Amino acid sequence: MNITIISVGKIKEKYLSDAxxxxxxxxxxxxxxxxxxxxxxxxxxxxxxxxxxKILEKEAERILKHLKKDSFVITLEILGKEVTSESLAKKINDLSISGKSDITFIIGGSLGLSKNISEISDFKLSFSKMTFPHQLMRVILLEQIYRSFRIINGEPYHK
Incomplete structure (x- = not known):
């Protein structure tokens, strides 16, 4: 399994980089x-x-340069589907079983994602109807990916 996270913007805070x-x-x-x-x-x-x-279009161009052709694309969008940790784990596992070895998660910038990026998404994921800083979303996403692998492998992880 290969997971790629494409994120708009740099992480500036050390505590987020550490996480x-x-x-x-x-x-x-x-x-x-x-x-x-x-x-x-x-x-x-x-x-x-x-x-x-114009801002969203420029950011979309940068995102598209890094997108692998055969990757399953999951965009993080406020209007996406909310799922449980177990459901996300099942999604990742099902993709792996079906032969999809590349998953790309895309996190937009402060304005979100362009319509172009949203349209190429294979799955629109929402962590909440609330708005979070995109830098913090990277940490939350990584934690949920890690939790997913623990669930897939039947390993304990606190609830």
């Missing part, structure tokens, strides 16, 4: 993991709809 490194190390027991950061566009204080659209 990302820890979960990356834990996941490496189960899967190859690549984390790709693409640059985010500077967003004005109160962007117009046209400015938002």
């Amino acid at each position: 990302i490194n820890e979960y990356s190390k834990r996941i490496s027991r189960y899967s190859k993991l690549d984390i790709i950061e693409v640059a985010d566009e500077k967003t004005p204080e109160s962007p117009s709809d046209v400015e938002k659209s």
